[in-house]
Amino acid sequence: MSDTTTRLDTTQLPGNWQNFRRALKRVLREPLGALGLTLVVFVLVSAIGADWFSSHEPNKIDIKSKLQPPSAEHILGTDQLGRDIYSRVLVGGQIALKVSLVSIGIALVIGLSLGLIAGFGPRWLDNSLMLLFDSVRSFPTVMFALAVVTLFGPSLNTVMIVVIVTQIPIYGRMVRSQTLALRDAEFILAERALGAGFFRIIGMHMLPNVIGPLLILASMDIPFVITIEAGLSFLGMGVRPPTPSWGTILNDGYSYIYNTPWPVIAGGIPVILTTLGFTFLGESLRDVFDPKLRKEI
Amino acid sequence: MWLYFLKRVLLGILIVVVAVSLLYSMIHMVPGDPVKTILGPRASPELQAQIRDKMGLNDPLPVQIVKFIGRVAQGDLGEDVFKRKSVNTIVFEQLPHTIYLVLAGIGWAMLVGIPLGCLSAIYRYSIIDRIAGILSVSCIAIPTFVVALYSVLLFAVTLKWLPAIGAGDGESLGSYISHLILPAFAVGLGWVGYLARLVRASMLEVMGEAHVRTARAFGLPERTIVFKYVLRLAILPTITLVGMGIGILLSSAVFTEIVFARPGIGRLIYDAVTSRNYPVVMGSVLVTTVLFVISTTIADLVNALVDPRLRPEK
Amino acid sequence: MATENVLEISKLNVGFATERGMLKALRDVDLSIPVGSIVGVVGESGCGKSTMINAIIGLLAHNARVSSGSIVFEGSDLLQKSERELRDIRGTRISMVFQDPMVSLNPVLSIGTQMIDIQYRDAISKAQKRARSIEMLNRVGIPDPESRLNNYPHQFSGGMRQRIAIAMALQAEPALLIADEPTTALDATLEVQIIHRLRDLQHSMGCSILFISHHLGVIAELCDYVVVMYGGEVVERGTVRDIFHRPAHPYTCKLLECDPARIVETTRSLPTIPGEIPDLANLPRGCIFADRCDRKIDICSEVAPSTSELAGHHWTRCHLAAAEPTA
Numbered sequence: 037m038s039d040t041t042t043r044l045d046t047t048q049l050p051g052n053w054q055n056f057r058r059a060l061k062r063v064l065r066e067p068l069g070a071l072g073l074t075l076v077v078f079v080l081v082s083a084i085g086a087d088w089f090s091s092h093e094p095n096k097i098d099i100k101s102k103l104q105p106p107s108a109e110h111i112l113g114t115d116q117l118g119r120d121i122y123s124r125v126l127v128g129g130q131i132a133l134k135v136s137l138v139s140i141g142i143a144l145v146i147g148l149s150l151g152l153i154a155g156f157g158p159r160w161l162d163n164s165l166m167l168l169f170d171s172v173r174s175f176p177t178v179m180f181a182l183a184v185v186t187l188f189g190p191s192l193n194t195v196m197i198v199v200i201v202t203q204i205p206i207y208g209r210m211v212r213s214q215t216l217a218l219r220d221a222e223f224i225l226a227e228r229a230l231g232a233g234f235f236r237i238i239g240m241h242m243l244p245n246v247i248g249p250l251l252i253l254a255s256m257d258i259p260f261v262i263t264i265e266a267g268l269s270f271l272g273m274g275v276r277p278p279t280p281s282w283g284t285i286l287n288d289g290y291s292y293i294y295n296t297p298w299p300v301i302a303g304g305i306p307v308i309l310t311t312l313g314f315t316f317l318g319e320s321l322r323d324v325f326d327p328k329l330r331k332e333i
Numbered sequence: 334m335w336l337y338f339l340k341r342v343l344l345g346i347l348i349v350v351v352a353v354s355l356l357y358s359m360i361h362m363v364p365g366d367p368v369k370t371i372l373g374p375r376a377s378p379e380l381q382a383q384i385r386d387k388m389g390l391n392d393p394l395p396v397q398i399v400k401f402i403g404r405v406a407q408g409d410l411g412e413d414v415f416k417r418k419s420v421n422t423i424v425f426e427q428l429p430h431t432i433y434l435v436l437a438g439i440g441w442a443m444l445v446g447i448p449l450g451c452l453s454a455i456y457r458y459s460i461i462d463r464i465a466g467i468l469s470v471s472c473i474a475i476p477t478f479v480v481a482l483y484s485v486l487l488f489a490v491t492l493k494w495l496p497a498i499g500a501g502d503g504e505s506l507g508s509y510i511s512h513l514i515l516p517a518f519a520v521g522l523g524w525v526g527y528l529a530r531l532v533r534a535s536m537l538e539v540m541g542e543a544h545v546r547t548a549r550a551f552g553l554p555e556r557t558i559v560f561k562y563v564l565r566l567a568i569l570p571t572i573t574l575v576g577m578g579i580g581i582l583l584s585s586a587v588f589t590e591i592v593f594a595r596p597g598i599g600r601l602i603y604d605a606v607t608s609r610n611y612p613v614v615m616g617s618v619l620v621t622t623v624l625f626v627i628s629t630t631i632a633d634l635v636n637a638l639v640d641p642r643l644r645p646e647k
Numbered sequence: 648m649a650t651e652n653v654l655e656i657s658k659l660n661v662g663f664a665t666e667r668g669m670l671k672a673l674r675d676v677d678l679s680i681p682v683g684s685i686v687g688v689v690g691e692s693g694c695g696k697s698t699m700i701n702a703i704i705g706l707l708a709h710n711a712r713v714s715s716g717s718i719v720f721e722g723s724d725l726l727q728k729s730e731r732e733l734r735d736i737r738g739t740r741i742s743m744v745f746q747d748p749m750v751s752l753n754p755v756l757s758i759g760t761q762m763i764d765i766q767y768r769d770a771i772s773k774a775q776k777r778a779r780s781i782e783m784l785n786r787v788g789i790p791d792p793e794s795r796l797n798n799y800p801h802q803f804s805g806g807m808r809q810r811i812a813i814a815m816a817l818q819a820e821p822a823l824l825i826a827d828e829p830t831t832a833l834d835a836t837l838e839v840q841i842i843h844r845l846r847d848l849q850h851s852m853g854c855s856i857l858f859i860s861h862h863l864g865v866i867a868e869l870c871d872y873v874v875v876m877y878g879g880e881v882v883e884r885g886t887v888r889d890i891f892h893r894p895a896h897p898y899t900c901k902l903l904e905c906d907p908a909r910i911v912e913t914t915r916s917l918p919t920i921p922g923e924i925p926d927l928a929n930l931p932r933g934c935i936f937a938d939r940c941d942r943k944i945d946i947c948s949e950v951a952p953s954t955s956e957l958a959g960h961h962w963t964r965c966h967l968a969a970a971e972p973t974a
Contacts, residue, residue: 068467171348176625178584178599179618182606183356186614263476267588270478271603290482290592297486304479315474543750549706550745551765551815552737561764562753 062324069320075313079306083129090123095278103296112302115288121302124280129306131281135192136261139199140254146200147207148246154208155215162212169205177202177264185273195274199261210253214246256318259311266307282307341633345626352622353405354398356615405619420616424598428620431597434589435582437513438520439575446525447571450532454567455559457537465529472526478588481519485592488515498594516589520582524575531574535567569636576632579625652719653822653855654680654703659716661698663708668928672698674879676716677954680823680872685849685856687870687887689863689902693924694876696859700825702726703857704741705733721822738765742816746828748808752800758811759796765815783814787844806837810844817848824849825857830865838862842869863906867891872960875899878924878935885961895963897940934966942967 063069082089091111098118106113112122154165181198188194262282268274269283277284282303289299449469453462489497495515539545540563548558587599594600598617605613661673673695680686688696701707703718705725718725721740725733745751753761762780763773777796784792787810800808809829816824826845830838842865849856860866866873866887873890875883875898883896894900898920905918922939925931931938933948940947946966955969956962 068470171352175352176580176583176587176621178587179602179621182602182614183618186606259474267476267478271588271591272607286479286482293482293486293490297490300482300486304483307479308475311474311476312471315470319470543745543747544753546706547743547745547751547812548753550704550737550743552734552739553764553767554734557764557767562756565755 063317063320066320066323068316069324072313072316072318072320075309076317079129079310079313080133082126083133086123086126086130090120090126092120092123094123094127094280095119103292103299105296105298106302113296113298115285115299116292119280121285121299124285125282125302125306128280128282128285129310131192131275131279132262132265132310135196135199135265136258139196139261140203140257142196143200143203144207144250144254147204148211148250150204151208151211152215154212155219165208166212169208172202173205178267181264181268181273190273190276192275192279195265195268198268199264202264203257203261206253206257207250210249211246214249218245252318252321255314255321259314259318262307262310262314338634341630345630348626349619349622350402353402353615353619356618357398357401401615420612423613424601424616424620427596427598427601430595431583431586431590431599433513434516434520434586434595434597435579437517438585439524439582440521441517442521442524442528443571446528447532447568449525450529451536451559451564453529453533454536454540462533465533469526469529472522472524473530475523477519477523477585478592480522481516481589481592484515484519499596512593512595516593516595519589519592520585523581523585524578527574527578528571531570532567535570536563539563539566572635573632576629576635579628583621583625651682652679653682653721654678654857655717655719656699656703657717657719659699659702659718660714661695661702661707661716662712662714664710664712665928669712670927671930672711672879672927673702676876676879676881678874678881678884680855680857683853683855684871685846685858685869686872686874687866688857688859688874688876689861689866690876691861691924693878693927695879696876697827698879699876700743700827700857700859703825704737704743705730735768738821739768739819740821741823741825742819742821744809744812744816744824744826744829747832748805748812749800749832751812752808754800757797757799758803762796762811762815762818765818779818780814783818784811786817786848787811787814789814805833806840809833809837809841813841813845813848817852817854820852821854823855823857825859827859828861829858830860830862838865845869863891863903864908875902879927880935880964882936882965883961883963885957885963886959889958889961893961895957895961895968896936896965897942897967898936899963901941934964 064073091109096119098114100118101110101114102116102118104110104114104118110120110122112120112125115121115124150165154162177198180202181194184194184198188197265274266281266283266286269281270287271283272287275281275284285303286300286307289303293300449465453465456462485497488495496512497515499512545558545562548562553562583599586597587603589595590597590599591603598621602614602617602621604610605617656676656678659673659676660671663670663672676695676699678686678688678699688699690696698707698711701711702713703720703725705728707713713726716726720736725736728736752758756764759777759780762783763776766776766779769776780796781792784795789795789807789810795803800811803811809832813829829845830841833841845856846869858866858870870887872884872886874881875890875896877898883890883894883899885893885895890899891903894903901920905920907917920939925935925938931948933946933950934940934943934952937943937947944966950966952964952966952969954962954964957968
């Protein structure tokens, strides 16, 4: 784990499966990476298999058993409407992951395009885009979310829009710097002199270089996005009840925090595990692929 | 030097103007008539027309924007239609609470984070470093509002050491401070992680630079080297980070204010949005944007002052 | 060689513990600097010059291991000294001037602050320290030093920055000045100025200088003795005359041949020494230079040569020299 400046070691990028396997092994060797990967796998499995693992109907109301502490029947207890928290948490995980993957995917695509445009296009366009990116990136997310909610009302789509718009700059920036670096690289000029088309250059040279950092960014991004979703749902601006999102579970639990701590505890744990897991994993990936990226917070 | 300062400020003003215009346009693009939304569906047409006129909604959009900006420049943020109080008053009543929260949060984060980062850098690869590293990452990863919830659970509900709601009885400073502790803790925790990491990386980078080697070659004591030579340079990115991170800070503040039922501009905006109280929304967002631009500008300028290399010179 | 040596390195062996194994950066290095003389060290990147310097002032990296040898300075072995004792010596008895003054001076502190800071051990007033610095700046030829003391490094030209660095180094009147490629970052005219100034200062102060450079012309101009290093070993040593007029080691000969200043006819291709420096973690069995040597014989790849004394101060490490005893 060296912190001294090193060039981006392109041999480490997962250009092919062998490199990828080797990189994965290196990640596992670091305790943090192993822990992160375990958590991530755990979260993914429980989310994908939510329907199988649940013990109850997540939205089934049973007022008689409201606000119960964890028991054999309800592993994580019940909320104020008697719903089984454990099952709700599992489904909430599904939602969280769906939102993250879809939004990040879309943001990635848009960001990639904009980044390419910024990199290959004229200077003024690049500068304007960068200014836009920087402003969006540093603008308080909550404010922006509130504005969007004002326009479109609270819903899952609102959350996705907020996430997409705020994440585009991250990917855009990354792609843009890669583009700029490659644009003037000698071998690119040589290829262009030989008549290689735009798409060939992108496909053959840019993408392999970009995939690695993009994966790292995305994995570091997931916890952030999950946080936004949970946060907005907590504020009542995201997922609409009765759909269980970790945020709404926490919100419900918070109202009854003086009665019983369990809903809050139960709702918070998955968020913590997920964010820690992905962050640890992302950090290890970053160390393995490019220690230099560490400086960019 | 002053030219740079001027340019920077002008750029800031430009950003504010653009943001405000955008927001104004957005709000007025909301499906449905804003006036009906404000007054409710049963308001009489005369009342509607009156309000519409008062809010200047009959003019074309660009004119509205210009008028609005004009009023803002004069310090008038409009009037709260519901409470008939000037938005200025409302906003500036709440603003100090948020500012105190933010300052307290960042304050304690710096007190803990910067030394932690320093130690990590000096004792690189030691146990301290590794533990600090894991702690930093964890602090950054966990969302602020979860921290807020858990700290309420632990310190207010279970241990009953600290209050969970509000900003105090409004009378004593002690009460205010005791109500500030948990919220500030929540806001600042993530920053401890950011700062520790940044200071560590920054210090290591500076310590590897040639002039530190020179200082060592001249036998300067390690303490002088670290505090006078290295830290001064390493601290620079921290200032920028805090300045740029004002956006994150404000977001954290909003969540924290809601969890702790604290008064503040975050709470204000949230309530205003949910009740579609446009003037208040506009006013608060405007003030927030201005704050945001000011702090990034100041961060830039402080950077230029501290590091003579960054001063644009002839 | 009856004169006393201000610095005497004997059989110094330094390695670096790396993932690939022990990198033997210095092997059996001998180097002596007679009092009041200027000793030049020539060699390409990777020959061990920096390691040697760091060993002398005690600033080797964490993973460095000194396996054997001694560095005797003014009578005592530096390798046996504690960090505290070494710190006392740095900047006072042994000083350094580095290659690139733009990065080796602290950019956010004025040069006055830096020059006064290094006098922290002296129990004199700040005003006196200031005066001393001003006087030193005068001696290196900085105009108007009084006011320029408040300036920052980036406000000086490259040549002036290097002169400031020299002023800082000589301020405490050290016994030994180590100059690590001080003129490499400067253009030719500046180089000449700096060299002349160094020489004058050396004459007036009487200190000894260890001068590292790969610019042969400067070495020839300034130094009394020359040491040639390659791949972590000292391959030849002698007076300036010995090295430049009667080079014995094939590497030295090649270096002289390849010196651009020596080229008589205009040509498009500069002569080079083919090949690369050996991997210091996997040393070859015989002579370190055997791979690239154009005069090697069978024994060169098998057995490492030992030192052969050629004449007085001139010795080399080569089988060919051993085969022709000149004594």
